[in-house]
Amino acid sequence: MEMVNKMVLEKPVVIFSETSCCISHTIKTLFYDFGVNPTIYELDEIPMRREIEQVLSRLGCNPALPAVFIGGEFVGGANEIMSLHLKTNLKPMLKRAGALWV
Numbered sequence: 001m002e003m004v005n006k007m008v009l010e011k012p013v014v015i016f017s018e019t020s021c022c023i024s025h026t027i028k029t030l031f032y033d034f035g036v037n038p039t040i041y042e043l044d045e046i047p048m049r050r051e052i053e054q055v056l057s058r059l060g061c062n063p064a065l066p067a068v069f070i071g072g073e074f075v076g077g078a079n080e081i082m083s084l085h086l087k088t089n090l091k092p093m094l095k096r097a098g099a100l101w102v
Contacts, residue, residue: 004055008069012099013038014069024066036099071097
């Protein structure tokens with residue numbers, strides 16, 4: 001858990017993803033379209049993948065990927081991010097975290 005905390009506290013937006021996952025790609029594209037430059041950890045390229053997935057699962061991210069953290073806080077997976085976006089709550093959250101200035 002401590003390792004994941006360190007990874008997410010350093011940047012305003014962190015996405016745990018997998019390079020071949022189309023849902024992860026969609027979420028990353030959404031953030032890029034907002035002009036946000038998220039820190040992305042592709043778990044299929046990280047040696048400690050299983051440990052990170054276990055932490056994400058304990059946090060309630062099921063399926064484990066994508067997992068999005070904003071302002072150091074776990075927000076959720078694709079469903080939660082899209083729900084926030086549709087309710088127009090995502091952009092204000094990104095502004096508060098310092099990831100979006102417009």
